[in-house]
Amino acid sequence: MSDGEKLAMLDDLEQSGLGWFWACDAEGNLTYLSRAIADRLEVSLEELLGHQIPAVFTPIEGQGRTTSLSLMISAHKAFSGVAVHASKRPQGTVLRLSGQPVFDQKGRFQGFRGTGADITEEYYREAETARLAKYDSLTGLSNRHRMAHQIETTLTAFKAAKRNCAVMMLDLDKFKQVNDTLGHAAGDELLKQVAIRLKRSVDRDSEIGRLGGDEFQIMIPDLDDRGDLGEIAMKIITMLKQPYSLDEGRCVIGCSVGIAIAPHDGVTREEVVRSADLALYAAKKGGRGQYRFYSGDLQNEAIFRRRLEADLGAAVEGKQLFLKYEPIVDAQTRCVQTLEAHICWNHEQRGEIDEEEFAAILDGSSQVNEVGRWAISQACSHAAFWPESIRVAVNVPVPLFSSSDFVDDVKEALKNAEMPASRLELEISEAVFFGDTTVVDRTLAQLFKMGVRLTLDEFGSGYSSLSYLRRAPFDSIKIDEKLIAEADRHDSRELGLIRAIVALSDALDMATIANGIESNALLASLLDCGVKQVEGPIFSDPVTRETVESELLGDNWQIDPSCDRLKRARRRTVYRKIHVIHDDHSYEVTLRNLSKSGALIQGLADVPKGTQFVVDLGGGQLAVATVIRSNLDTQGLEFEQSLIDDGSGGLCTRSRVSPYALASAGAPLAALAPGSYKAMEGGLLGGGASVPQFGYAPEAMNEPA
Structure with missing residues (x-):
């Protein structure tokens, strides 16, 4: 060639x-x-x-x-x-x-x-084949194998570097109903939209995966602040519960979240994921739509809650329930127009259980309808003795509103109290509109015809739709308390939303109610937006029936806003053994109750006011506290840094002492134990004493009942 x-x-x-x-x-x-x-x-x-x-x-x-x-x-x-x-x-x-x-x-x-x-x-x-081996083909999120690998390698590296890492387990609530009613194609489209919302919810470095079905997992490196993690979890829950528009129809689901943090809740992937799974299970058992942090006493807390739920039936029979009333004030005249009823429980062993904790116990209970009927009847019987210008407001649980005899129950309560229907205001959650439309419309029409006033509660919580307002005969709208709180913190966008809600309600000839107001600055902003009625700690906490009747003896009950006043820290009756540390010595005491701002302990004798303790709440949860009251063997403590909600009605510290820090200080890795802490350089509080300064009261050795 x-x-x-x-x-x-x-x-x-x-x-x-x-x-x-x-x-x-x-x-x-x-x-x-x-x-x-x-x-x-x-x-x-x-x-x-x-x-x-x-x-x-x-x-x-x-x-x-x-x-x-x-x-x-x-x-x-x-x-x-x-x-x-x-x-x-x-x-x-x-x-x-x-x-x-x-x-x-x-x-x-x-x-x-x-x-x-x-x-x-x-x-x-080949790249697509490799991608499919690591990512979920439906949502584009990491799949089970990639999530396991990412968590494994991250925790291994972080263990050497003594860094923190949070793992969240998520489970969708009511997803099976979507698959069963709208079909699998709708279910697949719903999962895609869930994935998009999850990415929007977590606005920091993270790995998000779908493990299969309706299970998701999130890994967030270098975060152990449970306040921040709780906010992320709540943002996820709030975003995922908003309605979804699918080709096959409109649907609403929910989400439960379990949270575990390495190294506190485990060091290996298996340990941390197991802890997050247990927390997720507790969140679902607690009523779904919740988040929960892992703790070693999850099982004990579940038993405690079940016991309270079991006691609820006896509480109604034994007249242990009672109502407190929170004033709703005219924004211009400051005169009380309505008193909102809150259900409380005077438990025989646990003491008073306030309205917030009681609501958490009641939610999902089999007694919810019976308690709701009792509250309406009781509120009407009290209000019958008040001036005719004062109304009473009662929150209606969704299951009670949906029951077939609800309207008859309201009629009977009004008849027995001999009170005009116009003085009863029923607060109805937007969640009722996801029931049978025909039943909802018929019930609302019957209540309207009866003359009962209707308030759409928690407007702006995520379900809000103009269709409710167009077809339902509401007299007023109560703006969601979380939206009010956001307006107090951020001021601009949220106030714009509130202003829009007020304009909408004015156009529909409805009043607007804003609750949870804690500052004069927020009150001024809300008045500028045109809000008609206001309530919150700045005016009054919920008060007893006796206080209400005493205040209503005059011509008008007028309440001027006090200086900025936070909502009273809610106390939980706890009654369990814990340890408190003074200088370098640990004492076992009984924790009687707990709030965000402080605690009541019993067991030590002759502890002077001003004494500083480190309160060991378990699992590395250490809170610095000062004795502000002391009476014989009982001390009232005020925390240096407030506790935070754990997502399911409990309280926890924002951060925990790392096991690595405890180990380097000479403490056991597992937990702080009774005895001397002189091995820790300077003691936990920097003191140098090694001899106990306080003695035990004789009754301190008795175990909690």
Whole structure:
């Protein structure tokens, strides 16, 4: 074959795209490139020739270091199978380059000659296969295997670096109903929308995965602040419970979240994930739509809650329930217009259980309808003795509103109290509208015809729809307390929403009520928005029936706002053994009750006011507290830093002492134990004493009943 024929054959080969050629000089400058390559890359040949090879071709990430080509060329070593793209076209065509060094007869390096092949289709096919092995094909989130690998490698690295890492387990509530009623296609579309909302909810470095079905998992490195984690979990729950629009129809689901934090709740992946699973189970058992942190006494808390729920039936029979009333005030005149009823429980062993804790116990209980009927009847019987200008408001549980005899129950309560229907105001949650539309409309129409006033409660909580207001005969709208709280913190966007809600209610001839007001600045902003009625700690906490009747003896009950006044810290009756540490000695005491701001302990004698303790609530939860009251063997403590909600009606510290820190200080890794802490340099509080300063009261050794 002649040289001309060989050149023609090579030219045909280049033009076919089956093989391309390139060459560079000893300095690495490109001297030759098949025009077909330039055409395929959509770059002119003139823009490529004369430039350094690494400046023309860049190895694709994961296929080699960006300096590999220059290293191989400078080392005069042959190479093959390097996947590259054109530096000026980082997306699109993928080439595989091979090269051989060229030497002259005297062994002097002359440059490289090589070949190239278009592997675009093969490369992206393999990349997609690799992606599917790591990511969920439906949602695009990490799959179970990738999440396990990411958590495993992160925790291994973080253990050496003594860093924290949070893991959240998520489970969708009512997802099975969507699949059963709307079909699997709707279920798949719903999961895609859930994935999008999850990404929006977690606005920090994280790994989000779908484990299968309706289970999701989130890993958040370097975060152990349970206040921040609780806010993230609540944001997830709030976003996921908002309605979804699918081709097959509209649906609403919920979400429960369990949270565990390494190294507090485990060091290995298996330990941390198991802890998060237990917390998720507790959240679901607590009524769903909740988040829960892992703690070692989850089982004990569940038993405590079940006992209270079991006692609830006896509470109604034994007249242990009672009502407190929170004034709702006219925004302009400051005169009390309505008194909102709150249900409390005077438990025989646990003491008074306030309205918030009682509501958490009642939610999901089999007694909810019976308690709701009792509250309406009791409130009407009290209000019958008040001036006719004062109304009473009662919150209606969703199951009670949906019951077939609810309207008859209201009629009977009004009849027995001999009170006009116009003085009863029923607060109805937006959640009732997700029941049978026909039943809801009929019930509302009957109540309206009866003359009962209706308030749409928690407006702006996430379900809000103009269709409710258009078809339902509401007299007023109560703005969601969380939206009010956000307005107090951030001021601008939320106030704009409140202003829009007020304008909407004015257009529909409805009053607006804002509750939970704690500051004069917020009150002024709400008045500027046009809110008609207000309530909150700045006016009054819920008060007893006796206080109400005493205040209503005059012509008008007028309440001027006090100085900025936070809502009274809610106390939980706890009654369990804990440890408190003073200097370097630990004492076992009985924790009688607990609130965000303080605690009541019993067991130590002769403890002076001003004494500082570290309260060990277990699991690395240490809270610095000062004795502000002391009476014989009982001390009232005030925390230096407030506790936070654990998402399910309990309280916990914002942060915990790391097991690593305890170990380095000489304490056992598992937990703080009774006895001396002199092994810790300076003691936990920096004291130097090693002798107990307080003695035990005789009754302190008795176990809690």
